[in-house]
Amino acid sequence: MKTIIILLAACISFSNSVKAQADVSKLPPLDELGKGTYEGFVGGLYPNGSNEMPAAFYNDAVVMANSVEPLDASGKISEAGKIGLVTIGASTVAMFSEGIEKAIYNTPGLRDKIVFVNGGIGGQDLNKIYDQNAKYWQVVSSRVIEAGLTDEQVQVVWFQEDDLKNQTSAFPDRAEMLADEFTYAIQKMKERYPNLKFVYLTGRHTTDYMPADAKAKHQEPRAYLNGWASKVIIERQINGDAELNYKGTDVKAPMIIWGPYFWTQGNKPRKDGYYFSPDLAAADGVHPTDAGKQKVARDILDFWAKDPVSQLWFLENPDLISAIENIKNEDVQNDIQYLKFYILNQKMEETDLKNITGNIRVLILEDTVVIADKTFVPADSIAINELKPAMYKYLIKDDGAYTRSGKFMVEDDYTITKLKNDKTEKRDRLEIDTTKKQNLVGPDEPAWFINGNNKLPKLVRLLGGDKYAKAIFTTPDGKVVLEVEDVLKKHTNVNAEIPSGEYILKFYDENGKQIDIERAIPEYLKIH
Numbered sequence: 001m002k003t004i005i006i007l008l009a010a011c012i013s014f015s016n017s018v019k020a021q022a023d024v025s026k027l028p029p030l031d032e033l034g035k036g037t038y039e040g041f042v043g044g045l046y047p048n049g050s051n052e053m054p055a056a057f058y059n060d061a062v063v064m065a066n067s068v069e070p071l072d073a074s075g076k077i078s079e080a081g082k083i084g085l086v087t088i089g090a091s092t093v094a095m096f097s098e099g100i101e102k103a104i105y106n107t108p109g110l111r112d113k114i115v116f117v118n119g120g121i122g123g124q125d126l127n128k129i130y131d132q133n134a135k136y137w138q139v140v141s142s143r144v145i146e147a148g149l150t151d152e153q154v155q156v157v158w159f160q161e162d163d164l165k166n167q168t169s170a171f172p173d174r175a176e177m178l179a180d181e182f183t184y185a186i187q188k189m190k191e192r193y194p195n196l197k198f199v200y201l202t203g204r205h206t207t208d209y210m211p212a213d214a215k216a217k218h219q220e221p222r223a224y225l226n227g228w229a230s231k232v233i234i235e236r237q238i239n240g241d242a243e244l245n246y247k248g249t250d251v252k253a254p255m256i257i258w259g260p261y262f263w264t265q266g267n268k269p270r271k272d273g274y275y276f277s278p279d280l281a282a283a284d285g286v287h288p289t290d291a292g293k294q295k296v297a298r299d300i301l302d303f304w305a306k307d308p309v310s311q312l313w314f315l316e317n318p319d320l321i322s323a324i325e326n327i328k329n330e331d332v333q334n335d336i337q338y339l340k341f342y343i344l345n346q347k348m349e350e351t352d353l354k355n356i357t358g359n360i361r362v363l364i365l366e367d368t369v370v371i372a373d374k375t376f377v378p379a380d381s382i383a384i385n386e387l388k389p390a391m392y393k394y395l396i397k398d399d400g401a402y403t404r405s406g407k408f409m410v411e412d413d414y415t416i417t418k419l420k421n422d423k424t425e426k427r428d429r430l431e432i433d434t435t436k437k438q439n440l441v442g443p444d445e446p447a448w449f450i451n452g453n454n455k456l457p458k459l460v461r462l463l464g465g466d467k468y469a470k471a472i473f474t475t476p477d478g479k480v481v482l483e484v485e486d487v488l489k490k491h492t493n494v495n496a497e498i499p500s501g502e503y504i505l506k507f508y509d510e511n512g513k514q515i516d517i518e519r520a521i522p523e524y525l526k527i528h
Contacts, residue, residue, distance in 0.1 A: 022169070022221040024208045024265045030227050031261055032271050039171050041228075045258050047235050053257070053309075055399065057238050060247065061309045063363060063370060064197050064255050066395050066405060068155050068313035070113040075152030075195050076502075076524055077367065083313070084154035086117045086144065088129075088189065092204075093160050094120025095288050099297025107301055109315045117147045117154075125164040126181050132188055154193040156313065158200045158259060158300065161185065162226055164217045171225060178229030179236065183243055186233075186253050197313075200259035201234065202300075203227030205276045208266035210285030218286050227263045234258065259310075260303040262296075274299075308401045318405065341396055341404075342383040346416040349396060349404050353378055358399025365393045367522075389458050391419075412457040449493040451527065460488060462517045468510045473503045476524065500527050 028036065031051050033043025045051045053061060070081030087097045097118035104116050119140045129136045144151065163181055168174050182201075190196050204223040234256050237244040244253045262276070269275040280292035288296060304314040311318040339356060341349040356378045364372035364384060371392075376382045384394075389410045396404040407419040448456040463469045473482040473494070482498050484490065487507070502524040507515040 021208065021210065021219050022224070024206060024220055024224070025268075027221055027224045027265065029261070029263055029265065029270050030203075030231060041172060045231060045234075045261060047238060054238060058309070059361065059397070061198075061255055061257060062312065062395060062397055062403065063365075064246075065309050065312035066363075066365065066393060068197055071153045071155070071195060073150045073152065075150075081113065082115045082149060082153050083111065083113045083156070084117065084144070084147075084149045084193075085114055085156045085158075086119045086140070086154050086193075087158045087160075088119045088140070088185075089158075089160040090120060090124045090162075091122035092120070092287060093158075094118060094122060095293050096120070096296045096300070099293035100300060103294075103297050103301055107305060107314075109305070109317055111314060111316045114314070115147050115149055115153075117143050117149065119143060126161050126178075126185065127163060127165050129161070129185065130188075132192070137192075151193050152195055155195050155197045156200070157189060157193070157196060157198070157254075158202070159186070159189075160202055160204065162204065162222065167217055167222070169219075169221050169225070171221070172228070172232075174222070174225045175228035175232050178226065179232035182229060182233045183236075183253075186256065187243070190251070190253050196254040199254050199256050201230035201256060202259045202262045203230050205262045205281075205288075205296075206264050206266055207285050209278050209281045211283070214285065224263055227261065230258070257309070260299045262299075308403050312403070312405060318403070339378055339382070343387065343394070343408065343410075343416055346418075348394065348406060348408065348416075348418065351402070351404070355402055356398045356400075357402065361397050363395045365395070366390055388461070412455070412461075445491060446489050447491045447493075448487060449495065450525075451495060456488070463488065463507065463515060469515060470508045472506050472508065473498060473525075474506075476502060476504065495527055498527060502526055 028038055028043065030043050030045055033049070034051075035049030036043055042049050046053055046057075048054075052058070068083060069077045070079065070083055072078035072081045087093050087100070097120045101116055101118055104110065104114070117140075121136055121139055124136045128134060131137075141151075144154065159182075161182070163178060166174075166177065168177070186199050189199065204226040207218045207220055207223045210218060233244070237246065237253065237256050242250075242252070244256065245251055246253055246255045260274070262274075264270055264274060264276050267275075267277055276292075276295075280289060280295055281287070282289050282292075304310040339351055339353050339360070340347055341362070360376045360378055360382060362372070362374050362376065362382065362384060363370055364387065372384060372387075374384070378398075387410050389412050391407065391409050393407050394405065396402075409417040409419060411417060446456060447454050448459050467488070469487050471482075471484040471487045471492075472480060474480050481503065482494070484492050504523070505521055505525045507517060509515055
């Protein structure tokens with residue numbers, strides 16, 4: 001932090017006198033540069049000239065995206081919770097976000113827990129937002145609150161910024177300087193939004209359309225080098241920079257990944273078809289027209305809906321498009337060889353082996369904790385068979401872009417209940433009938449009823465058989481509301497003993513020592 005402050009102090013404002021724009025035809029777009037070099041530096045959005053994430057980083061991103069869940073006001077996972085999506089930046093972000101705000105809730109298949117907040121404010125470059133008590137953050141905080149969110153519910157940010165005081169155009173100096181400043185800004189976002197999982201970077205659009213007498217602070221190649229700064233900070237994180245650590249202990253930042261890359265050589269479309277034509281820019285060559293707002297909003301929303309990582313948090317059913325494509329394939333192909341995925345002998349997924357690239361990786365998560373991570377060579381079937389009763393999420397992915405995900409419950413009798421989706425988790429009639437049979441227990445027989453279900457069989461396994469255990473329920477602030485002695489030998493209906501609410505449940509042995517089964521019990525147990 002000291003280094004950055006000293007750097008800012010040294011970055012005195014250069015003259016705003018008119019200077020010639022750089023020739024954008026000599027500035028290669030990052031995604032087209034690939035393994036080629038600009039001023040001796042290899043291109044590509046990601047390391048080694050690639051436009052794709054490295055495999056290990058991609059795997060981490062998939063796990064991270066799968067961990068985005070609706071959160072309550074305190075940041076706890078809740079079916080009634082919300083997923084905060086906030087944009088951070090200056091006037092262009094504000095204007096593009098107006099377009100996003102109009103279009104996002106009409107996105108087909110949008111996850112209905114997402115709440116969007118426009119955090120763009122005109123005139124607020126990096127220098128204006130460093131102070132966490134600055135007016136910028138006061139306004140953003142008020143917008144988050146007005147949207148019905150808390151800071152603890154914000155999990156995704158689109159961030160586009162620049163330093164308009166330091167107008168050096170030297171390369172790689174400017175890219176590295178901005179990467180340092182981005183690092184500080186993103187670290188502070190993680191502190192402000194403790195559950196922040198992703199920050200998306202896009203770079204800036206070309207400013208090649210600026211009039212000849214415009215001030216230098218927005219001129220090319222500065223917009224171009226903003227993309228290089230995004231590449232630099234992302235590569236630093238991938239390469240293990242401790243200041244950008246996103247996992248394990250001492251987390252400093254969310255994952256930082258590319259959204260749609262925006263820069264073009266003026267009016268020339270890129271090889272991937274992306275364009276930003278003069279009619280999309282206002283007379284100043286920096287801000288968008290109404291058409292520009294709409295286009296860029298759609299560019300961002302389309303990216304989140306189609307990107308294999310982003311759709312995992314953005315869409316209600318991220319597999320819908322692929323599922324439809326598979327159905328079409330089945331209609332015209334009779335010789336398909338399927339890969340089938342089983343959990344405890346129940347088929348969860350199947351797909352045409354032709355869709356698979358390389359090996360298959362299967363991850364099983366309980367809440368946000370990865371409890372199984374296995375890699376398989378593609379075959380007719382793969383299976384995971386060692387799971388205790390609990391609720392899980394699974395993720396299947398290959399070495400390419402194929403992904404599948406879902407949720408399921410391992411019941412106390414080790415049958416599998418497939419859960420519909422993040423929104424309902426309702427079970428079909430047969431599964432409900434099975435639960436009812438398990439609940440047929442006489443009033444004098446041992447039982448442990450929570451929310452209408454007898455959980456005694458699960459409790460016996462967790463506590464290690466027929467032994468003494470004492471249960472204590474407390475409120476989140478530590479007040480004891482219920483104690484049950486020798487729970488395995490008593491008939492207890494918890495809902496009849498304490499009112500609805502969230503509680504902390506712990507078990508103790510005959511010596512008063514806590515029995516360590518916290519991983520199998522939610523941190524906050526809901527009594528309905």
